[in-house]
Every structure is written in structure tokens, then in C-alpha cells.
Amino acid sequence: MRLDHVRRLSGPNVYLSRPVAIARLDLQGLAGHETTDHPGFAARLVDALPGLATHHCAAGRPGGLLDAMARGTYFGHVTEHVTLELSGAIGREVFFGRTVRAGGPADYDVVLECPRDEPAGSTVVEQLVALALRTVQGALAGRVPDPSADLARVAAVHEGERLGVSTAALARAARRRGVPVRRVGGLNLLRLGYGRYRRMIWAAMTDATSAIGMEVAGDKRLAHRVLADAGLPVPEGRVAASPAEALEALRGIGGPVVVKPLAGHQGEGVHIGLTTAPEVVAAFASAAGAAGGGGAAGEGGGEVIVESYIPGKDYRVLVVGGRVSAAAELTAACVAGDGAATVAALVDRVNADPARGAGHDRPLTRLALGPAELALLARQGHGPGTVPAAGERVWLRRNANLSTGGTSRDVTGEVHADVADLCVRAAAAVGMDVCGIDLRLPDIGSPPPAEPGAAGILEVNAAPGLRMHLAPHEGAARDVAGDVIDLMYPAGTPSRVPVVSVTGTNGKTTTVRMIARMLELDGRRTGMTSTEGVHIGGRLVHRSDASGPRSAEMVLGDRSVEAAVLETARGGIVRRGLGYERADVAVVTNITRDHLGVDATEDLDDLTGIKALVAEEIRRGGHVVLNAADPPAAGLALRRAVRDRRPVLRYFAPSPGEPVLAAHLREGGVGYCVADGWLTEARGDRRTRILPAADVAGSFGGHAGHVVANALAAAAAARALDVPVETVARALRTFDPHTHNPGRGCVYLVSGNPVLVDYAHNPAAVAAMGALVERRWGTGGVAAVTLPGDRSDELVGETARALARTFGRVVVYEDEDLRGRRSGEMTRLIAEGLREARPDVRHHPAGDLKGALTSALDMAGPGEPVLLLYEKLQPVAELLDTLGARPDEAAGGQSPEGQVTGSPT
Structure with a gap:
């Protein structure tokens, strides 16, 4: 077996609402083999990974995988389960897997759930699949494989x-x-919310955390000054830049003292309870080595602070938004003797606790036996090889930091009101929204002693670690993370802007642009994605084919956006998943034959399953807008995943008599149709006129049925977001194609001939354009066409046949991007399809876009229309400019603004 490649779907996808990775396997010589073809294989595999015995598989109960292997199952399926088992073994707890056929007879796709916040560039899943393959192959070779060494290396990558x-x-x-959450790269930085409600948080530092507060908290000397000025108790301290100055501080303060870096963190270089000159000199060297630059100007590198030692217990109090969120009593790193084990053995025993890890990856940090620990052991008469007496507590550190192996006990319920007030005042004095207050006092449950030096605030910690409160060694866990999020999003505060997601085979771009215009006219700054690019507030800010998840994330991350309208194309869904979670409105314009043969999309059912995701991924009670006249689109309402969201269904159709729409209206539902020549909103028996269909800009006086259908879909979506009927009407009446919908149904005059420019590239779209040309100009005219090369031969032929039903003269040209085809291949396929439908068709090959349009114009009679189909709009615009083309505004059938709208009937 061989791993061909792995691709990630980072958003909701057709398999799962959470991220997945899809590993393409080539089974090679194992194609068609089942587990029963290899006696002893299953037993050896389970000996290597006993956890496989508990896998449910399709049986839905423990042991299901064992039964499947006993009956005989394919090795792609086995690899899926082995990968999931290995994933769980490194603490990467994911549970969903699926194996499906792909491509050739030996090709399988193994679909594997991924952790939500695993970095997009992570290689962990690739390494796990590769290790799973080696493990399976080892069992096939007659061995009981041992993946532990390789797995440890993968685990280290995952932990990092x-x-x-x-x-x-x-x-x-x-x-x-x-609240929507997106991790930024591989950082501990999260993007929360959408649009104007987007916030950022880096660990426990919010985007509202004061930069000045951070500087003050990071400079212990300045922090003490600010706290003392506020009348808060702090230890007496002096800054020392040399051993001599440290000794002078010791003499001035009197022992015992604490020596620590002026700008240190996480307890590094902190030395407590020093009384002698040699201790202070040695501590100075250690603390100065651990010191970093401090202060607003970066001063203090190598400087230390010598301060009076305050007796009592160590506490950390977390202050969030001006109130105490949690409190913990901290105990420094230590081991308890049993009279038999050495100090080193006791350390190993403590570190075996799975709650302990390196750095901050686990609730507790592993104990160490470094220079600082060995020095403190020596002061207690111990070393790594000594055996402490039973019950003797041996200290490895004096400073009570979790980062150096300490533990915490929750004391939130014990905090005296005076202590809480002291901590809240300290946070306010420094100017922090979220901070950790380190203090020493006899008992947090009693008022702080008034005597000088009996209690004090040691530090104010910016971006404090939360793990001591989330998972204390003793006592109740506290939802401090929830308190921080509640600070950022108080009760009743939204975290999302309205999101409209539009999919379908044809009409997506036009519908998106119509909806965006309606929202803009309603006074909402709108972010829009489409095949042209990303627009914010009506301005193009990023030019590309922006109908996938990356462009959706771009819009939703813009803090000026008040509403988002997202074109959501098939390719983005298949290759990367959705770029959002839970839209408010989902629109499906239609589902017809297109992209067949691409990305394993073989038939209309496959295509429907992909586009259904947009309707399925809405918020509970959101709105789903469906084309009642299109059976695949209308049928989405019956899918269980759609029904589970309990959506408000809004159907649209050209006629109120369309059976699906009529039945919906009889049940009191909402629908949109053309009634008596007017675009109409129907609610049960009530009708509200929006505007005459002939007045829809770009509809060619109502002749372009597909444009009218798009207008109905857009009206349904906008009304779901409470856009007034009058605003919907004004948007549709002024929706000039050349300004608001470039490249879609735009007419230009070139040497007296109307040139109709459109992106149609599948049978339904080409048929719609043919019908429009015949209705608007009363003749078939001439067509200059190209079609995408990544469609199947059958679909190319079907599209060509649809073209030939209207156009008897066709110029065929190839786009610069052949999409994997050989030069001349598409011209041949299109020509064959044209002749098959209409033997008398005149077709002429052209080498390029310019040659095609020039030839088509030469073939057309005076005033005869020319249909130009394209792949990229920019070259078309440049060509028309060189030919002196001018927009023909009258061709679209726009009517003057001023009709009465919003009239109930």
C-alpha cells in the first residue's frame, strides 16, 4: 500500500461539520484482498494495538471492527481504524472515519476527523496515516509490529x-x-466572531488589554511603584545591576530577601528566603542570566530586583473585568518521601502523571532536576540519589509557580471580601482587563494584616495562565475561560453579522450581487464574495475567483462588515469545505448538470449532495431559499440534515402555480413568484407586489427568465433579513449589469451589432441564453464560444448540442487555460456536439478570443446579435475596449425608477 496524498477540509464539509483530512491510498497489490485472505493478520494487528478491539465500526458497538475483520474487510478500511487508534494514543482524540472508493480499483479515500484547531499546515495526520500503513504491512508480513518509537516522535510534533x-x-x-472561532496559523491566537463583532485573543490577552498595562505589569519596579502609589501593599524592593548593589540592597532591607529578574516570567531565576551574602551573590548571577529587557524603553536587561521576603502562603487571584474570577493557593514543586525511593525516583513517579507535560501543554508541568533544583536539594541535605524519610517533604523549588512544577488548590470560595477588593484595585491601578495577581499573606480567607511586611502583592501578571484554575491539583475547576469570553461578549452581545450563503449551478454570482446591493441600499456595509473577487462596502478589495472558503474568511474577518453575502461554489466545498459556520440564510438557485467528471463528481446526485451542504449548514431556525421549479433544489428541504435545523423555508418559482410553491403557500408558508407580471411576495393567501418583472434591470424587459428567477431568489434572501420591500424593488430596478453585474448578460454595441457577453458554460445556462436571444432579438444570431476543459466529454457534447438548438453559426475558440486538455481537443469535441444536434450548423475554429469575436461579427448580418461566451472576463473587457464597444443600456430593458411598489393585493 502507498499513501498518495492528503488534503484538508478545514471547515464544515460533506462528511462532517468539523475539519477532516482525506488521505488517498493506493492499495496496489492488496486491491481486492480482504483480511480473511491473510490468516492471523487480525490477531497480530490487535496484539500490536489492543485498543482496536473496542472499535465500534458499522456495528455501533465495541468489537464491531473485530467482527468486520473476521468476515473480511478491505485494507483501506483497516488503515482508517489503525490511524484513529494511533491518533487517540497521542492524545489527539478524534473519532470519525470513513473509507470510500476513489478513482481506480486500487484507490481509496480515507476520511479522518481532525481536531478543530489543528494548524492547516500540520503534518501530523500524514505521519499517522504513514505509520498506520507501516503497522498494517508489518502485521501482513507475519510480525506483531511495534509502532511506539515512531508514535513518540509524532506525539512530540502534535504536542508542539x-x-x-x-x-x-x-x-x-x-x-x-x-461564538465562531478560528485559530490564526499555528499560534495561540484566536479570531472570534464575524465582521463588526470580530475580536482577537492571544492566550488570556484580549484585544482590549491595555498596552500600557502590559508594559507596567512586565516591569516589576514600575508595577510596584504604581501599586504603592495606589496605597496597595507591596514588598520593599531595590533594583541591583551588580552583585555589590545586590548586597547593598540586602543590608538595607535586612534578610530574608527575594532575588528575581526585573523583567522575568514563569518563575525563572527566582530565589526566595535568602539571608547570607554568598546566597545573594549566587542568586544575582542566576537572576541576571534569566532577566530579559524590561520597561517601556526596553531597559533592565541583566538587572534584578531584591525585595523583602513576605512570610505566608502563595496565592494567585485571577481578576477578569473588574471582579475576582478565581483564586488558587500555590505550592512549590516538591516530592514526598516514602523511606524507600530516591529523590530521582520520586520525581519520575510524579512525572508519570499524565496531567504533567512539558511547558504549558498540560495542566501541570513536569518536575525537573536542574541546577536550581539541585542547589535547593543540597541546602536540605539531599541529592538525586538520597532517600527521604517516609512523609518528609523535599522541596525542589521555593517559588510557587506552575511553570516550575508547582501545584494549585482552588480557594475561590474562601477569598475574603477585603482580599478580593485589594486584587480588583490592583488590576485597576495597572489598567488590566484580565490579569493574575500574585500575593502572599497568612490566609486568603481573612482580611490582609495591616502590619507592614505581613502581606503584599508580589506581581501583576499580564496574559495570565488559566490552567491552575481550569484543572487545579485539588479542589473544584473554575470556568475562568468562560468568564474571559463573557467579558468580551457580555450576555446579549452578538458575535456574528448576518451571513447569506449562495450556491447552485447557475445564477450564483448574479444572485449574490443582487442581495449585496439590497443590503447596501438598506444601509448595511456589506462584504461580498463572488467569482470576480472580494468586495467590501461596494469596493473591490481583492481580485480573484473568490467563491471559496478563503475569501469567505477574508470578509468575515473584516471588522467594518455588517452583513456578508458569500458565493459558495462546488469547488471550494469539495476541496476545502466551507469558510464559515452556520449561515443565517442559505440560497440554492438550481442544481443542473455541470462539473461532472470533476473531483469524483460523477452524476447529478453527487452534485446535489455537495451543494446540499449550504442548506444544511445554517443556524437553527435560519432561512433556506430554494427553487421550487427545480426538483433537485426543491428536494433539499426533505433532507434530514436540513430538517434538523428547523429552517424557515422560502421557495421561489416563476409561477404561483408551481406545485411545490403552491403547496407551501397553502400551508401558510412564504414564497416568491411572478403574478400578473409582478415580482410578488406571497404569505399564505396574502400577496405583496415588489415591482414589475419587466422592470428588473438586466432582465431584457422580462425576457430573461433566468434573471427574473435570480431576482426572486435575491428578494427572498433579503426579505429574510428584514430588508423593506421598497428597498428590494429599488435595488432590482437599478441593478445595471454593466455596473453591478459585469460579465453576466451585458450587451455592447460593436459596429452596429449587439454583442451579448455571458459566462454560460453548461447545458442549462447555454439553453437559457439561447432562449433569451430568440425572445429579445427574434433570431438565433451568431455565437462565439469556449467551454471549460475540465468537464467530461459527455457534458461538453451536451452543452454544444444545447447551443446548436439556437445558433446555426458558431465560432469555436479555446481558452488559454486548457485545464488538462490537449490543444485542439475542445474545439473538436464542441464541433462534434454541434453537428450531432444540427448537421447544417456552420462552425468555424478560431485560435483565440479576438479571432473568435472578429469572425463572429463578420458572419453576423447588420444588427444581428452575437453571443460571446468566455472563461476570464478581463481579456474580454480589454478586447471590447480596443474594438470601440460601448454598453447598450437599453438592451437590458431597464425601466425608469418611480413605479409604485410594495402594494398588497
């Missing part, structure tokens, strides 16, 4: 990539509250 404990808790808390 996963979110820290605090950030992961913040992400979970946000999702529990319905």
Missing part, C-alpha cells in the same frame, strides 16, 4: 502544535456560547 491549555479552554468556552 496543539493549542496551549489556556487557549484551548478559551476556544471551547467561545464555541459553547455560539
Whole structure:
């Protein structure tokens, strides 16, 4: 077996609402083999990975996989389960897997759930699949494979990539509250919310955290000054830049003292309870080595602070938004003797706790036996090889930091009101929205002693770690991450802007542009994605084919956006998933034959399943707009995943008599149709006129039925977002194609001939354009066409046959991007399709766009229309400019503004 490639779908997708990776396997010589063809294989595999015995598989119960292997199953399926088992073994807990045929007889796609916040560039899943293949092949070779060494290396990569404990808790808390979450790269930086409600948080530092507060908290000397000026108790301290100055501080303060870096963090270089000159000199060297630049100007590198030692217990109090969120009593790193084990063995025993890890990856940090620990052991008469007496507590550190192996006990319920007030005042004095207050005092449950030096605030910590409160060694866990998210999004505060997602085979771009115009005229700054690019507030800010997830994320990350309208194309769904979660409105214009033969999309059912995701991925109670006259689109309402969202269904159709729409209206539903020549909103028996169909700009006086259908869909979506009927009408009446819908149904005059420019490239779209030409000009005219090369031969032929039913003269040209075809191949396929439908058709090959349009114009009679189909709009615009073309505004049938609209009947 061989791993061909892995691709990721980072958003909701056709398999799962969470991210997945799809691994393409080539089974090679194992194609067609089943597990029963290899005696002893299953037993050896389970010996290597005993957890496989509990896998449910399709049986829905433990042991299901064992039964499947006993009956005989393919090796792609086995690899899926082995990968999931290996994933769980490294703490990467994912549970969904599926194996499907792909491509040739030996090709399989293994679909595997991925953690929500795993970086997009992570290679962990590739490494796990590769290891799973080696494990399966080892069992096939007659061995009981041992993947532990390789798995340890993968685990190390995973540990380095996963979110820290605090950030992961913040992400979970946000999702529990319905706040969208996106991790930024591989950082502990999260983007929360959509559009104008978008916020950022980096660990426990919010985007509202004061930069000045951060500077003050990071400079212990300045922090103490600010706190003392506010009348808050702090230890007496002096800054020392040399051993001599440190000794002078010791003499001035009197022992015992604490020596620590002026700008240190995480307890590094902190030395406590020093009384002698040699201790202070040694501590100065350690603390100065651990010191970084401090202060607003970066001063303090190598400087240390010597301060009075305050007796008592160590506490960390978390202040969030001006109130105490949690409090913990901290105990420094230590081991308890049993009279038999050495200090080193006791350390190993403690570190075996799965809650302990390196750095901040786990609730607790592993104990170490470094220079600082060995020095403190020596002061207690111990070393790594000594055996402490039973019950003897041996300290490895004096400073009570989780980062150096300490533990925490929750004391939130014990905090005295005076202590809470002191901590809240300290946070306010420094200017922090979220901070950790380190203090020492005899008992947090009693008022702070008034005597000088009996209690004090040691530090104010910006971006404090949350793990001591989330998973204390003793006591109740506190939802401090939830408190931080509630600070950012107080109760009743939205985190999302309205999101409209539009999909379908034809009409997506036009419908998106219509909806965006309606929202803009309603006074909402709108972000829009389409095949032309990304627009914010009506301005093109990023030119590309922006109908996929990356462009959706671009819009939703813009803090000026008040509403989002997203074109959501098939390709983006298949290759990367959706770029959003839970739209408010989903629109499906139609589902017809297109893109068949691309990305394993073999038939209309496959295409329907892909586009259905847009209707399925809406918020509960959201709106789904469906084409009642298109059976595949209308049928989406019957899908279980759509029904589970309990949507408000809004159907549209050209006629109120369309059976699906008529039945919906009889049940009191909402629909949109053309009645007595007017675009009409129907609610049960009530009718509200929007505007005459002939007045829809770009509809050619109502002759372009597909444009009218797009207008109905857009009206349905806008009304779902409470856009007034009058605004909908004004948007549709002024929706000039050349300005608001370039490249879609635009007519230009070239040497007296109307040239109709459109993007039609499938049978239904080409047929619609042919019908329009005949209705508007009363003749078939001439067509200059190209078609995408990535469609199947059958679909290219079908599109050509649809073209020939209207146009007896056709110029065929090839786009610059052949999409994998050989030169001349598309011209031949199109010509064959044309002749098959209409033997008398005159077709003429052209080498390029310019040659095609010039030839078509030469073939056309005076005033006869020319249909120009294209792949890229920019070359068309440039060519028309060189030919002196001018827009023919009258051709679209726009009527003057001023009709009475919004009239109930």
C-alpha cells in the first residue's frame, strides 16, 4: 500500500461539520484482498494495538471492527481504524472515519476527523496515516509490529502544535456560547466572531488589554511603584545591576530577601528566603542570566530586583473585568518521601502523571532536576540519589509557580471580601482587563494584616495562565475561560453579522450581487464574495475567483462588515469545505448538470449532495431559499440534515402555480413568484407586489427568465433579513449589469451589432441564453464560444448540442487555460456536439478570443446579435475596449425608477 496524498477540509464539509483530512491510498497489490485472505493478520494487528478491539465500526458497538475483520474487510478500511487508534494514543482524540472508493480499483479515500484547531499546515495526520500503513504491512508480513518509537516522535510534533491549555479552554468556552472561532496559523491566537463583532485573543490577552498595562505589569519596579502609589501593599524592593548593589540592597532591607529578574516570567531565576551574602551573590548571577529587557524603553536587561521576603502562603487571584474570577493557593514543586525511593525516583513517579507535560501543554508541568533544583536539594541535605524519610517533604523549588512544577488548590470560595477588593484595585491601578495577581499573606480567607511586611502583592501578571484554575491539583475547576469570553461578549452581545450563503449551478454570482446591493441600499456595509473577487462596502478589495472558503474568511474577518453575502461554489466545498459556520440564510438557485467528471463528481446526485451542504449548514431556525421549479433544489428541504435545523423555508418559482410553491403557500408558508407580471411576495393567501418583472434591470424587459428567477431568489434572501420591500424593488430596478453585474448578460454595441457577453458554460445556462436571444432579438444570431476543459466529454457534447438548438453559426475558440486538455481537443469535441444536434450548423475554429469575436461579427448580418461566451472576463473587457464597444443600456430593458411598489393585493 502507498499513501498518495492528503488534503484538508478545514471547515464544515460533506462528511462532517468539523475539519477532516482525506488521505488517498493506493492499495496496489492488496486491491481486492480482504483480511480473511491473510490468516492471523487480525490477531497480530490487535496484539500490536489492543485498543482496536473496542472499535465500534458499522456495528455501533465495541468489537464491531473485530467482527468486520473476521468476515473480511478491505485494507483501506483497516488503515482508517489503525490511524484513529494511533491518533487517540497521542492524545489527539478524534473519532470519525470513513473509507470510500476513489478513482481506480486500487484507490481509496480515507476520511479522518481532525481536531478543530489543528494548524492547516500540520503534518501530523500524514505521519499517522504513514505509520498506520507501516503497522498494517508489518502485521501482513507475519510480525506483531511495534509502532511506539515512531508514535513518540509524532506525539512530540502534535504536542508542539496543539493549542496551549489556556487557549484551548478559551476556544471551547467561545464555541459553547455560539461564538465562531478560528485559530490564526499555528499560534495561540484566536479570531472570534464575524465582521463588526470580530475580536482577537492571544492566550488570556484580549484585544482590549491595555498596552500600557502590559508594559507596567512586565516591569516589576514600575508595577510596584504604581501599586504603592495606589496605597496597595507591596514588598520593599531595590533594583541591583551588580552583585555589590545586590548586597547593598540586602543590608538595607535586612534578610530574608527575594532575588528575581526585573523583567522575568514563569518563575525563572527566582530565589526566595535568602539571608547570607554568598546566597545573594549566587542568586544575582542566576537572576541576571534569566532577566530579559524590561520597561517601556526596553531597559533592565541583566538587572534584578531584591525585595523583602513576605512570610505566608502563595496565592494567585485571577481578576477578569473588574471582579475576582478565581483564586488558587500555590505550592512549590516538591516530592514526598516514602523511606524507600530516591529523590530521582520520586520525581519520575510524579512525572508519570499524565496531567504533567512539558511547558504549558498540560495542566501541570513536569518536575525537573536542574541546577536550581539541585542547589535547593543540597541546602536540605539531599541529592538525586538520597532517600527521604517516609512523609518528609523535599522541596525542589521555593517559588510557587506552575511553570516550575508547582501545584494549585482552588480557594475561590474562601477569598475574603477585603482580599478580593485589594486584587480588583490592583488590576485597576495597572489598567488590566484580565490579569493574575500574585500575593502572599497568612490566609486568603481573612482580611490582609495591616502590619507592614505581613502581606503584599508580589506581581501583576499580564496574559495570565488559566490552567491552575481550569484543572487545579485539588479542589473544584473554575470556568475562568468562560468568564474571559463573557467579558468580551457580555450576555446579549452578538458575535456574528448576518451571513447569506449562495450556491447552485447557475445564477450564483448574479444572485449574490443582487442581495449585496439590497443590503447596501438598506444601509448595511456589506462584504461580498463572488467569482470576480472580494468586495467590501461596494469596493473591490481583492481580485480573484473568490467563491471559496478563503475569501469567505477574508470578509468575515473584516471588522467594518455588517452583513456578508458569500458565493459558495462546488469547488471550494469539495476541496476545502466551507469558510464559515452556520449561515443565517442559505440560497440554492438550481442544481443542473455541470462539473461532472470533476473531483469524483460523477452524476447529478453527487452534485446535489455537495451543494446540499449550504442548506444544511445554517443556524437553527435560519432561512433556506430554494427553487421550487427545480426538483433537485426543491428536494433539499426533505433532507434530514436540513430538517434538523428547523429552517424557515422560502421557495421561489416563476409561477404561483408551481406545485411545490403552491403547496407551501397553502400551508401558510412564504414564497416568491411572478403574478400578473409582478415580482410578488406571497404569505399564505396574502400577496405583496415588489415591482414589475419587466422592470428588473438586466432582465431584457422580462425576457430573461433566468434573471427574473435570480431576482426572486435575491428578494427572498433579503426579505429574510428584514430588508423593506421598497428597498428590494429599488435595488432590482437599478441593478445595471454593466455596473453591478459585469460579465453576466451585458450587451455592447460593436459596429452596429449587439454583442451579448455571458459566462454560460453548461447545458442549462447555454439553453437559457439561447432562449433569451430568440425572445429579445427574434433570431438565433451568431455565437462565439469556449467551454471549460475540465468537464467530461459527455457534458461538453451536451452543452454544444444545447447551443446548436439556437445558433446555426458558431465560432469555436479555446481558452488559454486548457485545464488538462490537449490543444485542439475542445474545439473538436464542441464541433462534434454541434453537428450531432444540427448537421447544417456552420462552425468555424478560431485560435483565440479576438479571432473568435472578429469572425463572429463578420458572419453576423447588420444588427444581428452575437453571443460571446468566455472563461476570464478581463481579456474580454480589454478586447471590447480596443474594438470601440460601448454598453447598450437599453438592451437590458431597464425601466425608469418611480413605479409604485410594495402594494398588497
